[in-house]
Amino acid sequence: MDSNPFILLIRTLGELYIFIMLLRFILQIVKADYYNPISQGVIRVTQPVINPLQKIVPKVANIDISPILMAIILKAIILYAIYALANHLIALPSLSIYALVGVLNTFLDLIFYAVMGSVIISWIAPDSPHPAPQLLLQVTTPIYRFIGKALPPIGGFDLSPIIIFIAIQIIQSQLRPFII
16 A cells, blocks of 8 residues: 555655644643744644634633544544555544544654653753754653652653653554554
8 A cells, every 4th residue: 555655645744734733732731832933833734724623622621622633533534545545445433443543643653752852952952942942841841740750860860751762662562553
């Protein structure tokens, strides 16, 4: 199926947009700086697609879940398109499960890259005023704080990124059979 260039294009562009949708959701959850240029760009790129869904879907605990729902819908559309281009059929229940698991896997990838980026930034430019490092720190600080409650720094070393990497790898290894 992957030899078709249209499938590659659909999968790549679709996954990139789902990644941005999930980034929007995470930025909202961690209450990242709304006026950060990167946050503004994410909102600008996703708002036209999310706007109709925001009018229908109520907020849950004052959190807009429409980016998550739209990511799942987009993943299902992408999977359906890939199967249709390959002249295969996929049942709706299977499509739903694959879409949900695919979005969860992308969410974990996003967290992995954010943690990796924050680790690199902490070594290279810990107090950088650039918007990207600031955003990475805003995204990863709540995760580090949560892990730090269970495992405080040992000898001045914060081991929470390692714990996060291991947890993500374990979860993704369990999801692999359901990822297309």
